[in-house]
Amino acid sequence: MHGRRRLALSAVGVAVATMTPLTLTVVGGAAVSLAASSPAVTTTHLQRLTTHATLSSGQSAGELRPAGGDDVGTTAKAVANRSAHSQAKPTRGTPPPSGVTGSSLTPASASALVSIEGLDHRDQRLADDGDQWSLVPPDQALCASSHFVVEAVNNAVAVYDTTGAPVKGPTALNPFLGFSHEVVRNDDGTLTASPDQVGDPSCIYDQGTDRFYLTVYDSTSDADGNPTGPSAIDIAVSNTADPTKDWTVYRLSTTDDGRGSPGQDPKCPCFADYPHIGADATGFYITTNSYPQFLDGFEGANVYAIAKADLDGTNPVPRVLRWSTGGMDNGLDGFTLAPALAAGGSYAGAHGGTMYFLSSNAGEEVGSGSSTSIALWSLTSTSTLTARKPALSLSATRVTVPKYATPPASNQKAGSVPLADCLNLTSCAKLALGTPDKYKESEFAFDSSDTRMLQSAYANGKVWGALDTAVDVNGVTKAGVAYFIVDPTNLNLKTGTVVVPNNNITYPALGVTSAGKAVMALTLVGADYYPSAAYVRLDDSGALPTSVNVLALGAGPSDDFSGYRGFQYNQPRWGDYGAASVVGTSVWIASEYIAHTCTLSEYTADPFGSCGGTRTALANWSTHIAIVSTS
Numbered sequence: 001m002h003g004r005r006r007l008a009l010s011a012v013g014v015a016v017a018t019m020t021p022l023t024l025t026v027v028g029g030a031a032v033s034l035a036a037s038s039p040a041v042t043t044t045h046l047q048r049l050t051t052h053a054t055l056s057s058g059q060s061a062g063e064l065r066p067a068g069g070d071d072v073g074t075t076a077k078a079v080a081n082r083s084a085h086s087q088a089k090p091t092r093g094t095p096p097p098s099g100v101t102g103s104s105l106t107p108a109s110a111s112a113l114v115s116i117e118g119l120d121h122r123d124q125r126l127a128d129d130g131d132q133w134s135l136v137p138p139d140q141a142l143c144a145s146s147h148f149v150v151e152a153v154n155n156a157v158a159v160y161d162t163t164g165a166p167v168k169g170p171t172a173l174n175p176f177l178g179f180s181h182e183v184v185r186n187d188d189g190t191l192t193a194s195p196d197q198v199g200d201p202s203c204i205y206d207q208g209t210d211r212f213y214l215t216v217y218d219s220t221s222d223a224d225g226n227p228t229g230p231s232a233i234d235i236a237v238s239n240t241a242d243p244t245k246d247w248t249v250y251r252l253s254t255t256d257d258g259r260g261s262p263g264q265d266p267k268c269p270c271f272a273d274y275p276h277i278g279a280d281a282t283g284f285y286i287t288t289n290s291y292p293q294f295l296d297g298f299e300g301a302n303v304y305a306i307a308k309a310d311l312d313g314t315n316p317v318p319r320v321l322r323w324s325t326g327g328m329d330n331g332l333d334g335f336t337l338a339p340a341l342a343a344g345g346s347y348a349g350a351h352g353g354t355m356y357f358l359s360s361n362a363g364e365e366v367g368s369g370s371s372t373s374i375a376l377w378s379l380t381s382t383s384t385l386t387a388r389k390p391a392l393s394l395s396a397t398r399v400t401v402p403k404y405a406t407p408p409a410s411n412q413k414a415g416s417v418p419l420a421d422c423l424n425l426t427s428c429a430k431l432a433l434g435t436p437d438k439y440k441e442s443e444f445a446f447d448s449s450d451t452r453m454l455q456s457a458y459a460n461g462k463v464w465g466a467l468d469t470a471v472d473v474n475g476v477t478k479a480g481v482a483y484f485i486v487d488p489t490n491l492n493l494k495t496g497t498v499v500v501p502n503n504n505i506t507y508p509a510l511g512v513t514s515a516g517k518a519v520m521a522l523t524l525v526g527a528d529y530y531p532s533a534a535y536v537r538l539d540d541s542g543a544l545p546t547s548v549n550v551l552a553l554g555a556g557p558s559d560d561f562s563g564y565r566g567f568q569y570n571q572p573r574w575g576d577y578g579a580a581s582v583v584g585t586s587v588w589i590a591s592e593y594i595a596h597t598c599t600l601s602e603y604t605a606d607p608f609g610s611c612g613g614t615r616t617a618l619a620n621w622s623t624h625i626a627i628v629s630t631s
Helices: 075-082 121-130 174-178 382-386 418-423 426-434 600-602
Strands: 024-028 041-045 047-053 105-110 116-117 142-145 148-153 158-163 166-172 183-185 190-191 195-205 209-221 229-237 248-254 271-277 285-294 301-307 319-324 338-342 354-360 370-380 391-406 453-459 460-473 476-486 492-498 503-512 517-526 530-541 548-552 579-583 586-593 622-629
Touching: 024 301, 041 183, 041 460, 047 370, 116 548, 121 166, 142 586, 148 183, 148 195, 148 622, 166 174, 166 426, 174 195, 174 229, 190 301, 195 229, 195 271, 209 248, 209 271, 209 285, 229 271, 229 285, 271 338, 285 338, 285 354, 301 354, 301 370, 301 382, 354 453, 354 460, 382 579, 391 476, 391 492, 418 600, 453 503, 453 530, 453 579, 460 503, 460 600, 503 586, 517 548, 517 586, 530 622, 548 622
Parallel strands: 105 548, 142 195, 142 579, 338 453, 391 460, 476 503, 503 579
Antiparallel strands: 024 492, 041 319, 047 248, 116 622, 142 148, 148 158, 158 166, 183 190, 195 209, 209 229, 229 248, 271 285, 285 301, 301 319, 338 354, 354 370, 370 391, 453 460, 460 476, 476 492, 503 517, 517 530, 530 548, 530 586, 579 586, 586 622
């Protein structure tokens, strides 16, 4: 079983399960010592690929398909090739937990210091003169300094100034990283895929080095897009504080990074899914989920540590320390360790250094679909990363929390879905799909994530985290968000659950200032809302938020190939994650939403499927970027 890769003309769904509405609990966490089973460290090295990767400007003018459609005549083959290793998780039927009480939130319109539409599917698809897959979901990354904002999606990147004005891009990620076109669209209608198929972008700005860091997974593929075994994490580091200038690109091989020492796992070659990054005063850290490339199974989470000083562009082979959490005892195998991002360089453990991570243990990879605990991970003595013999140690502590569980799919407000309507007409389906669609397509409910920890932060001596969970709203199970504020010194816990009656709240992204004030970005969707960009304000006092603030109302339903059976899969995607980045007392936030809608007649007009240049034939996702004050 594999994780949550971005989909190229394919789709991956997520499990179903349960929980309850807005509540606050303040309890003590029960610690479980793992001193005897803490993972061993292994050492490897990065390969420096180039020191002068740069962003380009602009995009192509059209979708470059002879028949006018997005991927006409190649869709079925692309679906089969690019989804073979993106399998769905089985649904679950856990009943909603009882005994969780609290009041629900009411949505309210809100403003922001800056509020703009970011990259959308059309930007992604048309980057690199159209030599791109059609990708779902965007997996939005965002990082900001006091001068620049960098946004990345599957698979493009752009830079804005702090007013939200575009500065550079959109640039396709493959050419930015120095690789060949993601997929070449040949004149005869065939496709030739790049050996480097990248995805899951993540980025941070580090105040200590005044540099931007961006990572993607890299799965080596054949010309048809099939994975061949080798995998890597590609790491791009800006050479200066200006992300529009040169970047240095490194490659970290993850092919043999399963359980134990590299090369010792018989299930490998493995794939490093869902890479996320963080930094402290000394180190740069990457976490991944390791899956066998050609077998079912989960080989545990990996944590990588690299001295930031080794990523200044001068060291051709920086040293990397790796810990694998696979096979640990006490139910703490480790799954999606979210690095705790520190606001303004307020790192933990000034004397010796500590980097924190949070993870959940209800996911299918390590659990049963629901849980009453999370894990606080501590990587200690990080200041020794630059020493000849580093003395870092990774350990985990279990923290007791109110029950959380895998959420159900998120239903959408009824609206126009022109791709579905097109697929239900034989002549139109031949243009969009390349063949008649034998199914009756209709508006779908989409993936609400699983229970993985989606983002973590460290501020004011506390570690924050948030995840998607099931909630019971007036007897109806919906998707909601649980958040946790943990004091790592005594494991005191403050937690709450955010829910909007009759609707769903999903994909939280936390930005927490050094004073302990937070903005949490969200997607709001349900019977009353098309997918919309929203947020709540929080602080570490434990006070509940008073409302869900809606920044950008969705214009229509999500309408993309991942939700329609004619494309061989009916596992609608959304998310995997949004992003948040703190600058001073404000937080830049990013969420997926639907910015535009159209009718079937507008969809079938010339150019086919573009709806007046607002979408592509196969997808209509957009992203929203805003900066919000914490006060």
